[in-house]
Amino acid sequence: MVRLQFYGTLRLALSGREYAELPWREGDTVGALLERFQAGEPVPVTGKLVSGENLLRAGTIILLNRRNILHLEKLETTVKDGDVLALFPPGAGG
Template structure:
């Protein structure tokens, strides 16, 4: 199946581009795709999934614009033509803003 994988902020810098169009086996899950990407890009290793293969809680991973935590998490199934967006943790902000 064909997927578009989109990366933001530091992950975009690691991958070297905004998005990847890739083929994955039919029926692949979000966790399987993320594991494949970690293996392909060593600087992503252990940043997307924890040692149990669970999506790290500070990440935002969206399937077609919907957060996978509101679906089946890493077990969320993917279909041909889906997009998977991966956002790194966000920190910072301004104090004293009124």
């Protein structure tokens, strides 16, 4: 299983849900997991993180086991069984 943890407006969009778990599949990437998660959700969630060009939106932070995927392979980062993805959508405030 891979655990997706939700923060900020993602948690609000998912009615306060803090996490979801998805079965791990050989060759899974961050992008593939996000697509698979979205396929099972009636609320558009991953569009808050990823643009139509399959790029991370400005201000989005996705951590794989506490490491920012921007410093790895971005959405093509390979995920393993037992990994944790922390999803932080862009935020504003002051």
